[in-house]
Amino acid sequence: MSELVKKYKVAPFINTGTTAAPVWMRVKKSTSFDLNLNPETQDFEYIADEIPTTELLRYKPSLSLPITMYKGEADYDLAFDKFFNLETGTDAKVELMIVFFMESDSITVDETEYSGYKAWRTETVLSVQNLNSVDSTITVQADFSGSITRGVAYKNGENVITFAEDTSSNSSSDDALTWGS
DSSP, X not given: OOOOOOXXXXXXXXXXXOSSSOOEEEOOSBSOOEEEOOEEEEEEOOTTOSSOEEEEXXXXXXXXXXXXXXXXXXXXXXXXXXXXXXXXXXXXXXXXXXXXXXXXXXXXXXXXXXXXXXXXXXXXXXXXXXXXXXXXXXXXXXXXXXXXXXXXXXXXXXXXXXXXXXXXXXXXXXXXXSSOO
C-alpha cells in the first residue's frame, strides 16, 4: 500500500553554530515548503539528430520559506536579524540541512554505524525577499551555493541532531547536484 508523504516529513534545518560545531535549528513556522531544483539544460546540435537534443547539465536548488512572524521563535528571530541588518556577502551565508524523515537510512563511516534519515547538507545564501506585516510573514530565500553533501541526520546520545556524511555516495565536482564546474 502506498503511503502519502506528509508535509512535516521533509524539514529544513539551519546551522546556527559553526561548521566545526553545528547547532541545527529546525525551521518550524514556515507556511510553505517549495524546494525548486532549477535544472539547467543546454541544447546540442548532434549531427545524427534532426532537431537539437537537450542535455541536463546540473541543478541549482533553491528554497523559499515564508516564516510566520512569532517574536521569540528561533526561525523568525534569525530571519528578522538578516532582514534588519541587510546582510550580504559572507554574512548572508548559512549551512542548510534538508532531512527526509520518510526515508530511513544507516551508513557506516570509519567503522561507526549511524542510523537516522536521509539528508542533504549544503552552504546556502540566505536572502530576505520581503517582510509582509499584513500577513505576518517574512520570506527568506535559500539559494544552494556549493555541492550537496549526502548523508544521514540522526540524534546523538545527547538528543542533538547530527549529520554524518555518506562518503560512499558523494562523488566529484562533476556530480549533477553540484552548483557549477
